Amino acid sequence: MGLGNGLENKRVVILGGSSGIGLAVAEEAASQGAKVTIASSDAERVQKATECIGGEAQGQAVDVADERAVAAFFTKLGNFDHLVFTAGDSLHLQDLASTDLKQARRAFELRYWAALAAVKYGSPHIRKGGSIVLTTGVAGRRPHKGWVVAASVCGTIEALTRALAVELAPIRVNAVSPGVVRTNLWQNMSSAEREHLYESVGKSLPVGRVGEPHDIAQAYLFLMQEGFGTGQTLVVDGGTVLV
């Protein structure tokens, strides 16, 4: 027997859907018959991703850090079923002593404040039975040295998810917490550094490799469809929290 609410003909909106985890969610949802709309800040990337997803996929360039643009996007979009937020920029990891606190505040702009704006302006358009899936990261539960700010953002998203589940009920609100995944998020590293990271992290994990975007996408699809869980963070990390 399938999950409670299938995605056939459901309208799924993915902010951050032009690349990585968001693009994989868009492809998987479209393959299950969902009508997908993606948005990200770069028009060219949105267009390429929309072509890649195929079917009835639509795309629009929206800077989700711009509250007015987010509000306008949802007003124009109309009603839909599921909101997925995967927008994120490259991480700036630093030890606390050399952290510039003004700059550190910016780490919350996209992952926290933009997610909150998306939920504020998107949730009134969510149809009965719909849901919201946010994105955090396993660093909130398993921080490493140098991850003080990034891990704080992740913990904040978990708390936000629980609070929104109460605030917006009966809309279900959940989050996915990935471990290291092979995506453009790591593009501020040289390709050699990046491959070294993937290899060394992968070897240290119980599953023996880092994640691929489609591994993580399955968690979003589950949370959209299962119909009963809310306020939860689903960890998909290859066992990072165990080692």
Ligand SMILES: NC(=O)c1ccc[n+]([C@@H]2O[C@H](COP(=O)([O-])OP(=O)(O)OC[C@H]3O[C@@H](n4cnc5c(N)ncnc54)[C@H](OP(=O)(O)O)[C@@H]3O)[C@@H](O)[C@H]2O)c1
């Ligand atoms: N990859 C990992 O190892 C990992 C681990 C834990 C958590 N995560 C989290 O997973 C989420 C997705 O990351 P990813 O790994 O899939 O990275 P990604 O491939 O770089 O995707 C990030 C997406 O966010 C969009 N984006 C960036 N700035 C934006 C803005 N101002 N407005 C709208 N869209 C914006 C990007 O498109 P444009 O550039 O076109 O705007 C892109 O579609 C992030 O929150 C990340 O922190 C990732």
